[in-house]
Amino acid sequence: MPRLSYAAPASVPDAIKLLAGAEGLAKVLSGGTDLLVQLRSGRTRPELIVDTKKIPGIIGIRETEDGFVIGAATSGAEIGENAALVAAYPGVVEGTNLIGSTQVQGRASLAGNLCNASPAADSVPALIAAGAVAVVVGPNGQRNVPVGQIVIAPGRTSLAKGEFILEFHLPKPKAKQSDAYLRFIPRTEMDIAVVGCGVNLTLDANGVITAACIVLGAVAPTQVVVEAAAKAIIGTKLDDAALAALDAAARAACNPITDKRGTIEFRTKIAGVLARRAAKIAYDRAGAR
Amino acid sequence: MNFVANKSELKVVGTRPVRPDGIDKVTGKAMFGADLTMAGTLTGKVLRSPHAHARIVAIDASKALALPGVKAVITAADFPEISSEEAAAGDGAVNFRHMAHNVLARDKVLYEGHAVAAVAATSQAIADAAAALIEITYEVLPFVIDVEAAMADGAPLLHDDIKYNGKPSNITKRVEFKLGDADAGLAEADVVVEGRYETTAVHQGYIEPHAVIASVNPDGQTQIFASSQGQFMIRQYVSKILAMDIANIRVTPAEIGGGFGGKTLVYLEPLAVALSRKAGKPVKMVMNREEVFRATGPTSGGVMTVKIGAKKDGTITGATIDIALQAGAFPGSPVAPACMCAFACYDLKNVRASGFDVVSNRSKIAAYRAPGAPISAFGVESAMDDLATKLGMDPIALREKNAAKAGTKAAYGPVFPEIGFEQVLEAAKSHPHWSAPLGPNQGRGVATGFWFNIGGDSSASVFVNEDGTISVVSGSPDIGGSRASMAMMAAEVLGVPYEKVRPIVGDTAQIGITGMTGGSRVTFATGMATVQAAEKVVDELKKRAAMIWDISPEAVDWKDGEAVPAGANAGGFDPMPLAAIAAKAGKTGGPIGSEVSINAQGAGAGFGAHICDVEVDPETGFVKVLRYTAVQDVGRAIHPSYVEGQIQGGAVQGIGWALNEEYLYDKNGRMDNAGFLDYRVPVASDLPMIEAVVVEVPNKRHPFGVRGVGEVPIIPPLAAVGNAIKAAIGVRMHSLPMSPPKILAAIDGKA
Known part of the structure; x- marks a missing residue:
């Protein structure tokens, strides 16, 4: 009979040692809201589960001079209750808080949502758009990886054997x-994004967009940073022509599939709509600061 | 007992006491199907077909049996072969040969998820591993999923013995109901609307998966504890499928976590019994959600054409519906009730409803709230909306013009006695919702629905306890609050407070045969049995009082829970309360109680009208239901809160059916969305508060006027939502579900 071991190490070195030393498949457990479901359905059959939640600092949010440090296993609920983070990154927080139900929010983590490596992950587009960096630890030490470089294909990450994410760094907003x-x-909740869109904008004193990052989810094998969409609105005040150009650029960046959650045509069209709508919200928020 | 016409005479009926099963449920103590374990219980696991259609060439279980901890493996070879002749001897539409073959495939698998073998082992992990070790050799066959493809010439055939018009076919039967001459009626019309409509298979979506524990002793005595809509149904079906004596089978109904019609069949029970018989230990089996979706009944999807013609004043001159319904892998779609209910809301001279029952490589369908009626109502009520538009009439006024009433002869045969459809329409029309203002991209729709409601076999017993409290036992599993209703009706008859009456659902050895909970029959039929049992108890109580007072029983009346002298001539006795009579029962003839078994006749038809407001996002096709009002004639509400709950629940399930629920199949004929993530039932935040408006036109053939409530509310929503969407976007949606991609395509197609 297959055996499954569970460990909850209290330090980073111990966790690395366990993960690196596992003979078969080893999985990192944060909130478990994806892993436990996959385990029960038989979609994943690890021989070792390493629960990282006992590692000091892996749960919690710190505000530093450079911005925010969010522990990898911090729950969505905790993120949603951090007033400073909500004020600084409302888009990151609203993406994170869309995952699952209230109960799931009590457990679901940023690292888990990222490393599950779904193109539809709700917390990821806004994290990428924010320029978030993941601090990855492993047998070869620590490295800082832009969040956009973690997921390489559906279900696959760039993390090597024995590596896991310790925390995320978000720069201080301008x-x-x-x-x-x-x-x-x-529906209105408890669902997987058919399309997701994160937008991060910086304005000058006159309301002209000086920097932009538009990231689409669920329209390609991984999240897509749409540089053409950013170009379409930089230097504008997000007027109708800019919005139309943004819509077109977002649609052009789509490379979706037709599956049970949506068709190519539908996803492509919605990507343009959401890019416009999210940009407007980000623009208004930025202007109000 | 005579019908109580004056509602003000009722003291308990119509109030809203706390349900007796509530505390157990909210504290987690209630025993659902998976909650019982006996000493030495084994875990059963089903091995299911990965193919939509295949011949079973060979089954080799030797490796599974060799695995330590495996105690038994069963295949169809462990089931007796049931001949078609025996099957025909079954009651009603039940074909036990088909049922047995659905429980465990024999010779062929007919859908992905069809059970092929089952194993019992000492743990879930071992059972899972053993199931994977059973080697099945399949010869994969061409398959067919959709109903029209299954009807086409050259379609892969599921059954050798099904013929239509003398030729092998997937069409198992055609039904037709008619009144007058529909074609001639249509020819007389000033205005005719015609439309083709499609609905998809939708699952009942009960939260509790199928679950059972069974224990067979060497002498044949068998205990089954299972979640179902009928403990007697399980007993009878297991006895037929496994050729066992009914007296050897005792079925205890578990608390049920939703059924909606889907638990009116057996799936696991015969497997658990067969495994237990072979292993000599109790066997517990619990489906996972995937199994529930792949292997248990959704209701049919179908295609239909509806034609309605009317004079300029709105009088309908003729109407037809031609419908084809998926039955799943075995015959038995609800095509007959779909046809019977199609136009039953209307008083028509010329009408024809016909339909085909069609098998295809899908799981066998099961009943779902008002089986068939929501499907045909989607077509008919959409067409009625189009007719109103074409005539320039208010859609409620068009329905009022043609409304069925007392004396209307329905196309399916009967002449309606007093019914409440006109009152329902009046209540809908005068509700503030109907005239409330709407904003941009918003639309309002209305649709109606009819269900027979039914009676049938029911048993109930009422016992007076030593202290004068009352125990009520019925044979009806409690899905919609029926224990509370039974206790209330008994309390009303006996004249005692509700809290003094405690109801339970009996097992098959504790109470007389009772048909399944379904069809909206329990409050009517089992309620009638309970009332009659309580009346017999009252008669006995009067006799006992007469004995104590030494007067004639005829000289005793029963009033507010007390025996009183019938008049001045009877003597000047003080009233004798029930508890006092109970205390003396040992000296006046022994324990007091009564059991009544009846075949309840005289069910009263139910009608509903729903008003729905939606807002459609013109850029995404997303539909938000803004406001929803469900009006229904329930006869009389015994417990109004549970009546409202039934109306709300039915409306919600109908809204899910309308907007997002569907069975999706991949190119290999395998279900692609077998989970609640991608099979999208509505979540609470999707919906506004559903306002239930209870109309009471009593059914005089029930002592308290009950009609039944659970089926009607799922019938109107499909078209009510569709009509609201039509009003919002100007496009008629002909195909369910009306999901965002389809709506967006419709909006774009219009532009």
Whole structure:
């Protein structure tokens, strides 16, 4: 009979040692809201589960001079209750808080949502748009990896054997910078994004966009940073022509599949709609700062 | 007992006491199907077909049996072969040969998820591993999923013995109901609307998966504890499928976590019994959600054409519906009730409803709230909306013009006695919702629905306890609050407070045969049995009082829970309360109690009208239900809160059916969305508060006027939502579900 071991190490070195030393498949457990479901359904059959929640500092949010440090296993609920983070990154927080139900929010973590490596992950587009960096630890030491470089394909990450994410760094937002995340689902909650879009904008004192990052989810094998969409709105005040150009650029960046959650045509069209709508929200938020 | 016409005479009926099963449920103590374990219980696991259609060439279980901890493996070879002749001897539409083959495939698998073998082992992990070790050799066959493809010439055939018009076919039967001459009626019309409509298979979506524990002793005595809509149904079906004596089978109904019609069949029970018989230990089996979706009944999807013609004043001159319903892998779609209910809301001279029952490589369908009626109502009520538009009439006024009433002859045969459809329409029309203002991208729709409600076999007993409290036992599993209703009706008859009456659902050895909980029959039929049992108890109580007072029983009346002298001539006795009579029962003839078994006749038809407001996002096709009002004639509400709950629940399930629920199949004929993530039932935040408006036009053939409530509310929503969407976007949606991609395509197609 297959055996499954569980360990909850209290230090980073111990966790690395366990993960690196496992003969078969070893999985990192944060909130477990994906892993436990996959385990029960038989979709994943690890021989070792390493629960990282006992590692000091892996749960919690710190505000530093450079910005925010969010522990990898910090729950969505905790993120949503951090007033400073909500003020600085409303888009990152709203993306994170869209995951699952209230009960799931009590457990679901940023690292788990990222490393599950779904193109539809709700917390990821806004994190990428914010320029978030993941601090990865492993047998070869520590490295800082932009969040956009963690997921390489559906279900696959760039993390090597024995590596896991310890925390995320979010830069301190500039004056007149803000963000937004929107997703489309056929219901109002408890669903997987058919399309998601994170937008991060910086304005000058006149309301002209000086920097932008538009990231789409669920329209390609991984999240897509749409540089053409950013170009379409930089230097504008997000007027109708800019919005139309943004819509077109977002649609052009889509490379979706038709599956049970949406068709190519539908996803492509919605990507343009959400890019426009999220940009407007981010623009208003940035202008209000 | 005579019908109580004056509602003000009722003291308990119509109040809203706390349900007796509530505390157990909210504290987690209630025993659902998976909650019982006996000493030495084994875990059972089903091995299911990965193919939509295949011949079973060979089954080799030797490796599984060799695995330590495996105690038994069963295949169809462990089931007796049931001949078609025996099957025909079954009651009603039940075909036990088909049922047995659905429980465990014989020779062929007919859908992905069809059970092929089952194993019992000492743990879930061992059972899972053993199931994977059973080697099945399949010869994969061409398959067919959709109903029209299954009807086409050259379609892969599921059964050798099904013929239509003398030729092998997937069409198992055609039904037709007619009144007058529909074609001639249509020819007389000034205005005709015609439409083709499609609905998809939808699952009942009960939260509790199927679960059972069974224990067979060497002498044949068998205990089954299972979640179902009928403990007697399980007993009978297991006895037929496994050729066992009914007296050897005792079925205890577990608390049920939702059924909605889907628990009116057996799936696991015969497997658990067969495994237990072979292993000599109790066997517990619990489906996971995937199994529930792949292997248990959704209701049919189907296609239909509806034609309605009317004079300029709105009088309908003729109407037809031609419908084809998926039955799943075995015959038995609800095509007959779909046809019977289609136009039953209307008083028509010329009408024809016909339908085909069609098998295809899907799991066998099961009943789902008002089986068939929501499907045909989607077509008919959408067409009625189009007709109103074409005539320039208010849609409620069009329905009022043609409303069925007392004396209307329905196309399916009967002449309606007093019914409440006109009152329902009046209540809908005068409700503030109907005239409330709407904003941009918003629309309002209305649709109606009819269900027979039914009676049938029911048993109940009422016992007076030593202290004068009352125990009530019925044979009806409690799905919608029926224990509370039974206790209330008994309390009303006996004249005692509700809290003094405690109801339970009996097992098959504790109470007489009772049909399943379904069809909206329990409050009517089992309620009638309970009332009659309580009346017999009252008669006995009067006799005992007469004995104590030494007067004639005829000289005793029963009033507010007390025996009183019938008049001045009877003597000047003080009233004798029930408890006092109970205390003396040992000296006046022994324990007091009564059991009544009846075949309840005289069910009263139910009608509903729903008003729905939606807002459609023109850029995404997302539909938000803004406001929803469900009006229904329930006869009389015994417990209004549970009546409202039934109306709300039915409306919600109908809204899910309308907007997002569907069975999706991949190119290999395998279900692609077998989980609640991608099979999208509505979540609470999707919906506004559903306002239930209870109309009471009593059914005089029930002592308290009950009609039944659970089926009607799922019938109107499909078209009510569709009509609201039509009003919002100007496009008629002909195909369910009306999901965002379809709506967006419709909006874009219009532009």
